[in-house]
Amino acid sequence: MLDVNTAAHPNDYYYRPGMPLRPPPPRAVASELWYEPRKSILSPWLDVRPVPAETPRTRLMADHLWQGDEPMDRLVAAFGRIGTAEGRRLLEHALDHGIDTLDDPPPELAALFATLDNPPDWYDPDLWEHGRQLWINVSTSGKLAMGVQDFMGTFVGAEVASATGATGRFVNDPYRRNLETSTWFRNVTVRGGMDRWSPVFKDTVRVRLMHAQVRAGLRRAWGADHFADHGNPISNSTMMGAAVTFGLSPMCFDHAHGRKCTERQLDAVMHYWAYIAYVFGVADELIPRTAREGMEMSDYMVATAGVAPEWTADMAGAATHRLAGGNGLVDRLKVQATAPVLGLLTYFSSESLVRELLRSTALRDVPVQPWATLTGVAAALDVRLRALDDALPGAHSRMQRRAAADDPVWRRNTKIAKLLAARVGIYGTPYDQHDHSATGLARCPIR
Secondary structure (H helix, E strand, O other): OOOOOOOOOOOOOOOOOOOOOOOOOOOOOOOHHHHHHHHHHHOOOOOOOOOOOOOHHHHHHHHHOOOOOHHHHHHHHHHHHHOHHHHHHHHHHHHHHOHHHOOOOOHHHHHHHHHHOOOOOOOOHHHHHHHHHHHHOOOHHHHHHHHHHHHHHHHOOHHHHHHHHHHOHHHHOHHHHHHHHHHHHHHOOOOOOOOOOOHHHHHHHHHHHHHHHHHHHHHHHHHHHHHHHHOOOOOHHHHHHHHHHHHHHHHHHHHHOOOOOOHHHHHHHHHHHHHHHHHHOOOHHHOOOOHHHHHHHHHHHHHOOOOOOHHHHHHHHHHHHHHOOOOOHHHHHHHHOOHHHHHHHHHHOOHHHHHHHHOOOOOOOOOOOOHHHHHHHHHHHHHHHHHHHHHOOOHHHHHHHHOOOOOHHHHHHHHHHHHHHHOOOOOOOOOOOOOOHHHOOOOOOOO
């Protein structure tokens, strides 16, 4: 697939329609650790079991754990031939001016833009916009639920936590990484953000390039044995799993807490995130066309997220190091003062996940009650108030006003991230921090 100095594996190829589906990598088995959050979000729509039911969509998800993003992976490999600096220059030129303005673009770049410049037949801009508005109109608690679940997947889920830990950026460059993440999430809520010439579209392609560069570097650093057990780092299925979870979890949370939605509304939200996933590099055959398909895929991906790898302790330790080491009264009070935050994390995920996250830190025994229960009361009230707002005259106009520009919640998050980044001299998000990662990442860059 890529020249990553690893022995060929029989599952190391890109799927083509009609091929037999590969079995999941040995790592991808359902874990009890993720059962509670899956059930709380998806049970109104699916029969959520400890081991998800096998469906055509989940089988395709299992298959695509073996592969990355074919067009971008091939472009990153081509950077070895043409040089990373020249490759990025050509990519930026094509993003800004079009691939047709390059005299002799590399074939890998031309192949990438053949997909970027030509949306798939199923894409409906009006439905995308409707889904964007519905997603923004979710309660603050629904968005917080998605954020906490993403946080847990990043720090406790085996594949994502391993990739995040191995790059070392959470420890060594946290403010830039946080700014990049917040900015991208806010940007994809912008009206027209996925239009071809939008700055948001261009940034999404840049983030896609970063992932491919990291994927190539991790393949080199981790070698054939890791691939044989785990599949491809930052796999195509992981990217799709993130999109279905980001897209559907907030509205499903609201639905489970009394703010009912229809399957048609969920389909619109799925369409919104489906096209984002397409631009982000998910293979077309993997992208769900309905919310029901997306829920099956989300259920499978969360169930098989795995248990915390070695990197979880490193990252959790880095995040809590100021609370470690002291036995005085003030030190103990600082540790106990984290209880409300841990209670919030518990309510929106589960106590088992929180304990797994903090197992090697000074916070491992901090009680999460009554804070988890109080968070639940506040979240239920928040959702019920939004349900009441839906029932009052003018609800549709209010939804349109909320979504007139972007998501106000993510706008505020991004402002905070910018302020924090500016304190350490970081003022932009060029998404170029991994231009040299494809040549290899250190085995343990965390310091």
